Amino acid sequence: MELWLDLKERKRGMNSREISLKLNGCEVTATVEPRIHLADFLRHTLGATGTHLGCEHGVCGACTVNVDGDAVRSCLMFAIQVDGKNVTTIEGIANSDKTLHPIQEAFRKHHGLQCGFCTPGMVITLEAFLKNHPNPTEFEIRKAISGNICRCTGYQPIVAAAMEAATNLKNQGQ
Amino acid sequence: MGVKYIGAExxxxxxxxxxxxxxxxxDDITRDRMLHVAFLRSEHAHANIKNxxxxxxxNLDGVHGVLTYRDIASSFDLKRMSQLFPAPVIEQNITQYPVANEEVCYVGEIVAVVVAENRAVAEDAVEIINVEYDVMPAIIDCRLALEPNAPKAHNKSKNNLVGVIQTSFGEIDEAFKTADHIFRRSFLQHRGGCHAMECRGVVAEHDASENTLxxxxxxxxxxxxxxxxxxxxxxNEESIRVIAPDVGGGFGPxxxxxxxxxxxxxxxxxFGRPIKWIEDRHEHFVATTTQRDQKWDVEVACNADGLIKGIRGEVTHENGAYVPYGFLLPFTSLTPLPGPYAVPAVDVSLKVVFTNTTPNSPVRGAGRPYAIYAVERLIETISKNLNIDAAxxxxxxxxxxxxxxxxxxxxxxxGSPVKYDSGNYHSCLEKALALAHHASFKDRQSSARNDSRxxxxxxSSYVEDTGLGPYEGTTVRVQPNGKVLVRSGSASQGQGHHTFIAQIVAETLAVSLEDIVFESGDTGKFPHGVGTIGSRIAVNVGPxxxxxxxxxxxxxIKLASETLEAAEQDLELSSGNVQVKGVEDLSVSxxxxxxxxxxxxxxxxxxxFTPSLEATSYTGSNGSPFASGTNVAEVEVDILTGNVKLxxxxxxxxxxxIINPKIVDGQIIGGVVHGIGNALFERMIYSEGGQPLTNTYADYLLPxxxxxxxxxxxxxESASPxxxxxxxxxGEGGTIPATAAVVAAVExxxxxxxxxxxxxPINPQHLTELIDG
Amino acid sequence: MKSCNFSYYDPNTVSEVVSLISRHENAKLLAGGQSLVPMLNFRILSPEHIVDLNKVSDLFGIKENGNHLSIGSMTRQSELLNSPLIIQSSPLISKALGYVGHDQTRNRGTIGGSLCHLDPAAELCVVASAYNAELTVTGKKGDRVIAMSDWPVDFLTPALDHDEILTNIRITPWQGSHGFCFIEFARREGDFAIVAVAVLIEITDHVISKASIALGGVSAGPVRLHDVETLLKGQSPGQELFKEAGLLAKKVDAMSDVNYSTNYRKRLSGALTERALHGAMARFKGEEEGHE
Known part of the structure; x- marks a missing residue:
């Protein structure tokens, strides 16, 4: 029976739920209030603070995470909605703790970051984009990151990093 | 020998x-038993608080306290904040109360504080606080602030004039009397806000047994x-420790x-518990200081050959509701005059006025972009009127x-003279023109015109006084494991302090960059510091x-000379050792x-010898080095939509x-984009009543x-002497000239x-209206 | 910027949804959440109940049904953008979706969410108008079908009762040889348009036999330019005709807001309509669109 049938008479907002998800490959179970958005859940319930909140209204892209293969804004999803899903954040984008993902490597080489606040969202966005667009043009990359605001770099080093990452990913056959 | 790091990418x-x-x-910092704060902020631009x-x-579950001015003032002397940069020219030095007392003077001023289990509950409580206001007339447009019947931003102030400053030298009347031409321009300049991707935030913890914060x-x-x-x-200052952890962008505010x-x-x-407040983006638009409007009426006197004899004018500067940051922003709006040009006479005065808007403080470039814009507008005016090429x-x-x-x-x-220390402005201009293929532009323009484009x-050319004093300090200490601890006061917001300071130290000590352990931005770890503002860190920390x-x-070397029994002049540093020159075997680490x-x-x-292989220096720069340069923008305007494309x-x-070219390039590119944002996109609009109308990122357009x-x-590279x-x-040389270059290109x-x-910022609708005449 | 508390329901069927929203007056349907959740975070909306549609499998997917397409209201914008079926049968939709937000928002945002939020400049509303889409809404009393022209009632207000849900969007792709174009003017990539225009023109024997032109951003809902369509019909396409069409489009009743005036929106309506007609012709001839 659906949970809501049991809860329909309960006090507003009291229907916290236990959810299970895979965060960066690891099974996680937690109890969440429905109003907690995914970004707050990741950051403050699970302690995965690599995902950042820049605007909380879906424009800046700092909170971008990957849910079941898609880059999404984690400030615009509720944690309760990722029950049973696969979530990848910046902490899980590389193969291991010791290595960097080719996109991270390229960011490092090209100074694709300054303060680093928008960086996790940029990397997650580009990872999803380059999977589907292995041969991007520079403008396609600019479009791909147009939902991610960076106040520091002026974007140019990020674009350069993404172009190089695309080549390296292709060469690695990833 | 060591690696050459200074100048390396x-x-x-x-x-x-x-x-x-x-x-x-x-916001990544958590402490045990931590509580969270949300603020009730004024919804009115100007009002008296009745109740x-x-x-x-x-009474809401999870709420630990709700406090107003009166609640806090009952046990603590809650006075107005002090002036950070006092100056005699500030005639009405009005700063705000941390929590509003009887009067609120801008939308966003704090009215009440909620402490709760978590932020969401704190916001639930904020929503059900009931405030009765007596709404007062508000002044929003700085151009109207000094009109005789203008509403006053503060009930008890005599008028809206905060103070007047002036820059004046040379024989200005003579210049205008004898000049062949006088040209006049009036314009409004609007610079936007901070909009670092990380908003502000504070976590505080009190240790009752030691009374430290x-x-x-x-x-x-x-x-x-x-x-x-x-x-x-x-x-006591030493009983307070302030740590700037990773900071997600600063840009002045x-x-x-x-x-x-x-x-x-x-x-x-x-409360005896750690407290966290994280500014959300909605708050940032009203609670973090910004820059906004300056009205310039300025004229230039010149000869028939375009040689400038004098510049004079009047400026009105909008300062918002309070004066949190002295006159640093107004001052830096005048000091760059007359830019990179040898102008014998200047006389410009600037009136600082109150408005019922968020208080102002410097944003990347501070007042300099305004001043450079004004001078560059005059150069363009001379060029157009006398038909002399702008370059x-x-x-x-x-x-x-x-x-x-x-x-x-x-x-x-x-009282000391403004002195440009070094620079080659002609060379910068020619280099920029060459890079921009300026010589062939006329051809590009006419062929585009044939396609109706x-x-x-x-x-735009500029100079910038950088490296504001007095100092920043650095301690370098070799640790027993050979790693070199470098500590400085300067906090970083992404400028790469760790990297470039490590480059300087590693090269000097012939160690690798990885051997440098860098710590900064923590008053508990380094005794004195000033701050990361005004393009001053490399100039002050570097030396x-x-x-x-x-x-x-x-x-x-002195100690090794005893250990190795060799003369000091025969020793060198190499790979973490002191060695006899060229002899690796004769070394000590x-x-x-x-x-x-x-x-x-x-x-x-x-x-x-004194203990510890360490040294501390506060050596800085002997005055402000002047950076300079020229930007060239090429744009396309769609005359039907008014769209401007770079x-x-x-x-x-x-x-x-240059210590690290990639870091410098990053600063320039980011700075230029900030300036382009000012020229084309970023506009904070208030309603006549003082309501912010562009306080989301769908309305306030960041590049x-x-x-x-x-x-x-x-x-x-004109080395500073x-x-x-x-x-x-x-840090700011990208931003300062950018707006003027874009606007000149559009014209x-x-x-x-x-x-x-x-x-x-150029608004496409306004541009179409100008095109239509 | 934390949402108010609410009771959360994630039913699996349309009938469960209808039952929930009939019982709870102050309930909001959560589709992709790309407009709703910001409003919750800002506390512009404080519903007591959130009914999440993301598990109602019947609402997802694109089906070909004879000569029309049946699109479930929860179909993601990214799916529509990349759907071979859409690209082949009604490519105007995927063209328009290129202007809708960004990858991250299209991955969650849905066609139904966009139509129900009914932003005055929403690209999907403009396209739905150009195609004369038919919207099926389901309530306690069953289904009813609403023409796109009757859908907007007021600003951000569709012809949907609080106890109804938009379940399906029916699009009839143009069969004959035709051109299409979608363009808009926005300040930045992914922004809502100041003005957007969708154009479909069918050409039979070198003459425009059918035309559909819809504008967004000028009024509460999308506006069909019937007078321009009438002007075009029976004429042979060309520069002069399109210019005249642009001048006529410029006469549209346009709104103003804090940023842009009525006159400016009229100007854009004229300029963009003319450009879109050229773009549609170029597409018809198999060339790339002249302007994007």
Whole structure:
């Protein structure tokens, strides 16, 4: 029976739920209030603070995470909605703790970051984009990151990093 | 020998952590038993508070406290905040209460504070606080602030004039009397806000047994926060520790001292629990200081050949509701005059006025972009009216390299003359023009015109006083394991301090960059610091790091000379060792020397030496080095929609000796994009009643990747004679000239419509109206 | 910027949804959440109940049904953008979606969410108008079908009762040889348009036999330019005709707001309509669109 049938008479907002998800490959179970958005859940319930909140209204892209293969804004999803899903954040984008993902490597080489606040969202966005667009043009990359605001770099080093990452990913056959 | 690091394009030491999501920003910090704060902020631009009913909010589950001015003032002397930068010219020095007392003067001023289990509950409580206001008339438009019947921003002030400042030198009347031509321009300038991707935030913890406070704040100036808080609380400075953890961008507005930096530690003390407040984006639009409007009426006197004899004018500067940051922003709006040009007479006065809007403080470039814009508008005006190529007008008026050091005639606030230390403005111009293919532009323009496309080119040249004093310090200490600890006061917000300071120290001590352990931005770890503002860190920390490292080097060589029984002049540093020149076998490691200088119990420090292989230096720059450069923008205007598209952007930039070219380029590109944002996108609109109308990122337009051009850069390196490394600041030189270049390019594209742009950011609708005449 | 508390329901069927929203007056349907959740975070909306549609499998997917397409209201914008079926049968939709937000928002945002939020400049509303889409809404009393022209009632207000849900969007792709174009003017990539225009023109024997032109951003809902369509019909396409069409489009009744005036919106309507007609012709001839 659906949970809501049991809860329909309960006090507003009291229907916290236990959810299970895979965060960066690891099974996680937690109890969440429905109003907690995914970004707050990741950051403050699970302690995965690599995902950042820049605007909380879906424009800046700092909170971008990957849910079941898609880059999404984690400030615009509720944690309760990722029950049973696969979530990848910046902490899980590389193969291991010791290595960097080719996109991270390229960011490092090209100074694709300054303060680093928008960086996790940029990397997650580009990872999803380059999977589907292995041969991007520079403008396609600019479009791909147009939902991610960076106040520091002026974007140019990020674009350069993404172009190089695309080549390296292709060469690695990833 | 060691590696040559100064001038090398090394990867940033900061990046590994940040790329892996292991950065630690203020909202990443949690403490046991921590409570959370949300603020009720004024919804009115100007009102008297009649009554605040907090009963319902207090009774909400999870709420630990709801406090108004009266609640806090009952047990603590809650006075107005003190002036950070007092100056006699501030006639009405009105600062705000951390929590509003009887009157609110802008939308966003704090009215009540909620402490709760979590932020969401705190916001639930904020929603049910009931405030009765008596709404007062508000003044919003700075151009109307001094009209006789203008509403007053403060009930008790005599009028809206905060103060008047002036820059004046030379025979201005004579210049205008004898000139062949006088041209006049009036325009409004609008600069936007901070919009660092990380908003502000404070975590405070009080240790009752030691009566110490620890603050983590997303600040550019932890030492300023420490001093201001100590003064406000009447506490010892050393009993307060302020830590700037990773900070997600600063751009000026995080350099101040804010009400939240008083309230949060006060609450931590009174609740006996750690307290966190994280500014959300909605708050940022109203609670973080910004820049906004300046109205310029300015005229230039020149000869028939375009040579400028004098510049005079009047400026009205909107300061918002209070004066949190002295007159730093107004002052920097006048000191750059007359830019890179040798102008014999200048007389410009600036009136600072109150409005019922968020208080103002510097944003990247501070007042300089306004001043450079004004001068560059006049250059363009001369060019158009006298039909002399815009580059040529600049060439004729530039200060020449052989005139360096050049005293403009203006005086700094301390009475000392403004002196350009070095630079080659002509060379920067020619380099930028070459990069922009300026010579062939006319051909490009006419062939575009044949396709009904309107393209234009715009030039902007600037100078920038960088490296504001007095100092920043650095300690360099070799640890027994050979790793070199480098500590400095300066907090970083992404400028790569760790990297470039490590480059200087590693090169001097011939160790690898990985051997440098860098710590900064923590008042508990380094005694004194000033702050990361005004393109001053490389200029101030650079020389101190260099001096400290050299002192360590000298000490190491002196000690090694005894250990190795070799003359000092025969020794060199190489790969973490001191060795006899060219003989690797005859060496002693820096780590072992450090051990020798920090013996265990019963040991002995060699005679003639002080303990510890370390040195501290506060050596800075002997005055402000002037950075300079020229930007060239090429744009296309769609005359039907009024859209402006950037096609090319070229920068010739001179910040003296470059320590890390990639870091400098990053500063330039980011700065230019900020300036393009000012020119085309970022506009904070208020309603007549003072309601902010563009307080989301759907309405307030920050530059995105898709609209920004590729920016090409060429460097000129005129070493500054004012400091040992020849460094000039680079943090704002991208932003300062950018707006003027873009606006000039748009006017050039629309030459045949004789469009004169009187306001920025350029709004496409306004542009179509100008095109239509 | 934390949402108010609410009760959360994630039913699996349309009938469960209808039952929930009939019982709870102050309930909001959560589709992709790309407009709703910001309003919750800002506390512009404080519903007591959130009914999440993301598990109602019947609402997802694109089906070909004879000569029309049946699109479930929860179909993601990214799916529509990349759907071979859409690209082949009604490519105007995927063209328009290129202007809708960004990858991250299209991955969650849905066609139904966009139509129900009914932003005055929403691209999908403009396209739905150009195609004369038919919207099926389901309530306690069953289904009813609403023509796109009757859908907007007021600003951000569709002809949907609080106890009804938009379940399906029916599009009839143009069969004959035709051109299409979608363009808009926005300040930045992904922004809501100031003005957007969708054009479909069918050409039979070198003459425009059918035309559909819809504008967004000028009024509460999309506006069909019937007078321009009438002007075009029976004429042979060309520069002069399109210019005249642009001038006529410029006469549209346009709104103003804090940023842009009525006159400016009229100007854009004229300019963009003319450009879109050229773009549609270029597409018809198999060339790339002249302007994007």
């Amino acid at each position: 090394v990867q940033r030491m900061e990046d590994l952590r940040l790329l892996k999501g292991s950065g630690r920003y203020v 605040i009913d907090t009963e319902n909010a207090k 620890t603050l983590w704040s997303s600040t550019q100036c932890p030492y300023l926060v420490r001093r201001s808080l100590a003064d406000y609380l009447g506490e 995080k350099a101040g001292f804010y009400p939240e930096e008083i309230i949060v530690p006060l609450l931590a003390r009174s 040529e007008v600049r060439r004729r008026n530039f200060v020449k390299e052989e005139q360096m050091p050049y005293a403009t005639g203006a005086l700094l606030r301390d 309107f393209i234009g080119i715009g030039i 101190s790091a260099y001096e400290a490292a050299n002192a360590v080097k000298d000490k190491a 820096l780590g072992d020397l450090a051990r020798t200088l920090s013996p265990k119990a019963g040991g002995k420090v060699p005679s003639g 096609i090319n952007y070229s920068v010739a930039h001179d910040c003296g000796t 995105l990747a898709t609209e920004m051009p590729n920016i090409e850069i060429v460097h000129e 004012l400091n040992v490394l020849g460094i000039k600041g680079a 050039n594209a629309l030459e045949e419509f004789n469009v004169e742009i009187d306001y920025y």
